[in-house]
Amino acid sequence: MQHEGVVTLEDLLDQIHRHRGINLRSCGREVVERRIHGRMRQMRIESYESYLRLLEGSSDEVDYLLSRITLQASAFFRNPAVFSLLRERVIPKLAAVDRQVRVWSAGCGYGEEAYTLAMLFAEAEPWGERAPPEIYGTDIDARALEMAEAGRYSKEATAPLSAAQLTTYFSPEPDRQTVVYRVVDRVRAMVRFALHDLTTAREAPGGGLFDLVCCRNVLIFYTGELHDRAQDLVCRSVAPRGYLCLGPTEWVGGSLRFGVRRGEPDGPALPAVRQWGAFCVGEAIGGGRSCTARGPGP
Ligand SMILES: C[S@@+](CC[C@H](N)C(=O)[O-])C[C@H]1O[C@@H](n2cnc3c(N)ncnc32)[C@H](O)[C@@H]1O
CATH class of the missing domain: 1.10.238 (Recoverin; domain 1)
Known part of the structure; x- marks a missing residue:
């Protein structure tokens, strides 16, 4: 009482x-x-x-x-170091894969992360005969997804973008007394948004495995069974030799399988990952498997 x-x-x-x-x-x-x-x-x-x-x-x-x-705690290129790592070390590897690449931004909010990934993949064009990557952005918040789908952002929201990125991937549109920036169709076409709850869904969106799963600043909200269910789905959805990208304070059980040991430079981390000790970005060694075991915490 x-x-x-x-x-x-x-x-x-x-x-x-x-x-x-x-x-x-x-x-x-x-x-x-x-x-x-x-x-x-x-x-x-x-x-x-x-x-x-x-x-x-x-x-x-x-x-x-x-x-x-x-919500509201997202941004284009949030934690820029993570996206530099993806641009320099991960995307070139995925761009060399001889089939359509699949990417999942789980807990995408207003879509900044999914579009950031789409911009990085667009930079890595041409895709030749292959279809461009398929990027899913999912969230439990239907209103946020509607806004993500519209792909219209305020000038303030576009502040982390370089002038070149803004010109190449956005078009300005008048909006009352101001201007908003709309993601260009070529980039929007790479991203599909869908309602999806990590704690209740049995499968990743669209089913199947993903070459890159970004689930950043989402698992921190959960504990206990809900956390375990969400992290299990995230881990199961990474393809063999695929990549998992978590937020700076997040960790999943079985992370060793991802070749990442946060804060342990001599752990079995990928060379590319070592310098990024603060971020869990790792290559899935097994991939597509469950990780119900609780791994070492941060
Ligand atoms: C802090 S934002 C993170 C956005 C983005 N991933 C980033 O790091 O910038 C957390 C997002 O996770 C979403 N979320 C929370 N619980 C979720 C769940 N069970 N399934 C899917 N999304 C969830 C929230 O609606 C919110 O959009």
Whole structure:
């Protein structure tokens, strides 16, 4: 039983954790606090206790809050070092594969990551007789996917892009008093967006295996069974000799199978990966197999 004035932010986070298995305590506290306060202000709710009551009685509110907290934290070329690694070491290998390459951005939010990958693959053209890579962007948030599909971004959102990237892969469109940048059709055509929940789906989108799976800053939200299910699906979906790319603070059980040991330069890491100790980017040694075993943590 909670009493007026005693309910804390942690109580709200615990409520969400109990009901959805999503652990927001592992996210940046400042961001979480700001988003919750913003929502409370919007709803004219003044105490955590009242907001907790609302969350207990409304799963729509929990969904809405979750989407506000877990979204918006993406960007084109987020953690640029990761994308340099992909551009220099991973994409050339995939570009040499004699068939259509398959890529999955799992938990893609507004689509920046999926389009970043598409731009990198577009740079690696020509694809000759082969079809260009097929890139899936999936998320549990239908509204975010709609925006991703539209592929229209504000000037601020395009800030991480170079002038050349902006000119080549976007076209400016007037929008009221301002301008938005739309991903060009050639790049949009490489990406398919779909609703997909990593914690409940039995298969990756479209089925089959992927040569590169980017699942960044998604697994951190989960603990326990939901985390295990999501990480198992992610691992099972990487093709033999395929690549897995996680966020800077993420780890999957069985990561050794991916040839990556975060923070252990002498571990069985790929030469290309060693210098990127802070990021889990690894080549799947087995691939397409389950990884239910819990690996060494970060
Ligand atoms: C912080 S964003 C990360 C976006 C992008 N991957 C990046 O690193 O910039 C987390 C995204 O994961 C999505 N997400 C959370 N749980 C998910 C799940 N069970 N299945 C698929 N996507 C999920 C959220 O909706 C959100 O769009």
